[in-house]
Amino acid sequence: MMKSRHLPSPRQHHHGTTTIPIPADNQANHSGQPSSIRTTYSSLVVPPTDSPTPKQTNGSTLSSLLTNAPPTSHHHNRRTHIAPPSLDHPLATAPIATANHPNYHVCKLMSSVTCSMPEFTCLSSAKLVKLLELREANHIEFNRIKNVAEEILQLHGNTELCEILKLLMDPTRVATGLKLESDKLVDECEWVSSRIGELISQDGDVDQEFSSYSLIPNDFCEDIESSWKGRVKIKHMENFYEEVDEAAKALHTAVSEDFLPIISRIRASTAPFGGPKGEILYAREHEAVWFKGKRFTPSVWAETPGELQIKQLRHAMDSKGKKVGDEWFTTAKVEDALMRYHEANDKAKAKVLELLRGLSAELQCKTNTLVFASMMLIIAKALCAHVRMESKLLKNHVQQFKDGHSGLVTLLVSFIPRQRTALLGICGFMVPAESASIPHFDAIVLHMKSYDSPVDGKSSFQILLSRTAVLET
Numbered sequence: 051m052m053k054s055r056h057l058p059s060p061r062q063h064h065h066g067t068t069t070i071p072i073p074a075d076n077q078a079n080h081s082g083q084p085s086s087i088r089t090t091y092s093s094l095v096v097p098p099t100d101s102p103t104p105k106q107t108n109g110s111t112l113s114s115l116l117t118n119a120p121p122t123s124h125h126h127n128r129r130t131h132i133a134p135p136s137l138d139h140p141l142a143t144a145p146i147a148t149a150n151h152p153n154y155h156v157c158k159l160m161s162s163v164t165c166s167m168p169e170f171t172c173l174s175s176a177k178l179v180k181l182l183e184l185r186e187a188n189h190i191e192f193n194r195i196k197n198v199a200e201e202i203l204q205l206h207g208n209t210e211l212c213e214i215l216k217l218l219m220d221p222t223r224v225a226t227g228l229k230l231e232s233d234k235l236v237d238e239c240e241w242v243s244s245r246i247g248e249l250i251s252q253d254g255d256v257d258q259e260f261s262s263y264s265l266i267p268n269d270f271c272e273d274i275e276s277s278w279k280g281r282v283k284i285k286h287m288e289n290f291y292e293e294v295d296e297a298a299k300a301l302h303t304a305v306s307e308d309f310l311p312i313i314s315r316i317r318a319s320t321a322p323f324g325g326p327k328g329e330i331l332y333a334r335e336h337e338a339v340w341f342k343g344k345r346f347t348p349s350v351w352a353e354t355p356g357e358l359q360i361k362q363l364r365h366a367m368d369s370k371g372k373k374v375g376d377e378w379f380t381t382a383k384v385e386d387a388l389m390r391y392h393e394a395n396d397k398a399k400a401k402v403l404e405l406l407r408g409l410s411a412e413l414q415c416k417t418n419t420l421v422f423a424s425m426m427l428i429i430a431k432a433l434c435a436h437v438r439m440e441s442k443l444l445k446n447h448v449q450q451f452k453d454g455h456s457g458l459v460t461l462l463v464s465f466i467p468r469q470r471t472a473l474l475g476i477c478g479f480m481v482p483a484e485s486a487s488i489p490h491f492d493a494i495v496l497h498m499k500s501y502d503s504p505v506d507g508k509s510s511f512q513i514l515l516s517r518t519a520v521l522e523t
Contacts, residue, residue, distance in 0.1 A: 153433060156217045160437045163210045168201040170431035173424040175226070182417055185410040189250050189281040192409065195420060196246040199239035202423050205430075206236045214430070222426040230422050238419040249409055251283050258284055261295060263302040265310065267332040270339055271298060274392070278399040286405060290398040297394040301339070301387040305330060308359055308381040309341045315356030316346055333366070333378065338388055340366045341379045436474075 160167070173194050181187040187195075205215040219232055251258065258279045261271040275294065284291060309330050316328045328343025341363065351357055359381075366378040413420070475488035500517065502510045 153221070156214055156430075156433050157437050159210075159214050159217070160434055163214075165208055165210050167211075167434060168204050168427075168430075169197070170427045170434060171197040171201060171424075172428050172431060173198055175421045175424050178420055178424060179417055182410050182414050182420075185407040187410050188406065192246050192250045192406070193252070195413070196243050196250070198420065198423050198427060199243040199246075201427060202235060202239040203243065206232070215426075218426050218430055221429055222422055225429065226422055226425050228418055228422050230419065235419060235422060238416050239423055242413065242416055242420065245412065246409070249282055249286065249405060251280055261298040263298065265305045265330060266298070266302055266339055267330070269334070270332040270337075273334070274337065274395050278395065278402045281402045282405050287398060287401055290394070290401055294391070294394045294398055297387070297391040301384070301391050304381075304383045304387040305339060308362060308384055311356040311359045312341065312343070312346060312363075315354070315360075316343065333374070336366070336368055336374065337392070338366070338380070339384070340374075342377050343379065344377050 171194055178191075178195070181191055202215070205211045216232060219230075219235075223229060260268070260275050260279065262268060263271075312328055313330065316326045319325050324345070326343065326346035328341060328346050330339065331342045332338075333340050347360060348354070348357060362381045362383075363379040364381065365376075366374045366380045368374055471486060472488055475486060500510045500514045502508065503513060508516075
């Protein structure tokens with residue numbers, strides 16, 4: 051029968067082995083209440099191994115970002131029994147770590163820092179590389195890349211967080227396969243943050259408002275200009291902004307001269323029912339501002355105000371030259387102003403795209419650094435979440451055993467924490483046990499809550515039994 055890995059006794063030492071300190075924190079008294087916190091150290095002896103590699107389980111990487119354990123063989127049909135946390139020591143934890151694991155030391159530092167932690171922006175490395183190679187990164191992705199670089203700089207610039215940055219270098223090298231020094235990482239992240247900040251507009255910039263005129267629906271200008279405004283800083287596109295503003299002003303003038311007299315004529319009508327109707331509307335499907343009305347043509351032409359503008363109206367046409375409807379009208383002057391406005395926006399959009407693609411080309415030489423930084427923040431976020439949530443999970447876990455369960459429910463409820471303990475131990479985290487023997491598992495199964503199935507004619511208890519039968523086999 052294969053033996054599992056055990057924590058050695060505190061005084062165990064061997065020739066040619068590596069010893070690291072293991073604290074036993076948060077001891078509690080027999081009443082279940084934590085006593086005064088004391089930290090003692092014992093030694094964990096780890097035999098020398100080759101370079102660290104991720105663990106493989108059933109052909110897939112198990113916690114490849116966090117696990118830096120030495121390569122070992124896997125054995126099937128291996129069972130282990132980890133006792134539930136002692137009720138006399140509900141908050142007792144023991145780290146299961148190896149000399150290759152900086153995770154425990156990172157968690158210990160994260161739990162003791164007094165400054166604010168970064169948000170740890172998670173950015174997919176594969177997506178990052180693809181966007182930069184194809185030059186398809188937009189302003190949102192560039193801002194996320196800037197956040198990644200700035201969070202690395204935040205780790206480096208703070209005395210408490212700088213040690214965490216140094217400890218995260220080795221796990222990141224293992225996860226990415228890149229050999230990058232911390233000084234080069236910081237220097238290139240500083241360049242990336244500065245370059246993106248110089249070109250890309252930030253969320254706080256308020257100098258890129260949409261055009262707004264009284265006779266033009268606000269949705270029209272917002273829909274047309276939102277395709278390029280707010281991407282890059284205005285200083286890089288001053289001429290394009292001026293051109294768009296002039297085109298929008300010309301459109302407002304055309305609408306005012308051709309449509310407003312007709313609107314004033316309709317409003318002056320005193321017919322209570324069945325009278326003329328008309329308004330200036332935004333035809334969203336056709337990206338145009340037209341006049342929509344009916345029964346506004348006078349029965350007798352008497353050279354009254356608005357008649358000349360009515361004579362200038364013509365039916366609005368779509369992009370294929372077909373009449374949009376019997377109630378939509380426009381004029382030659384309005385159509386010319388619309389075309390000018392759209393052309394100005396198309397030129398501005400093309401310029402923004404050119405600038406974004408140029409920035410992608412500049413950042414391609416920093417791809418390795420960005421991949422390294424993004425992977426480091428992913429690892430850091432996982433460790434930080436573990437530090438923040440572990441104490442809460444332990445309390446809930448202990449409360450389950452305090453409340454007491456029986457029968458099948460006890461089996462399933464108590465089995466899930468054992469799987470979690472195994473996974474945390476393999477990753478080098480703190481586990482809810484004073485001591486534990488943790489083997490390499492072939493699979494870790496997540497049990498979800500059971501619901502009844504009226505279609506199959508099974509109750510939730512029957513479904514629970516069938517799942518248990520699968521686990522037993």
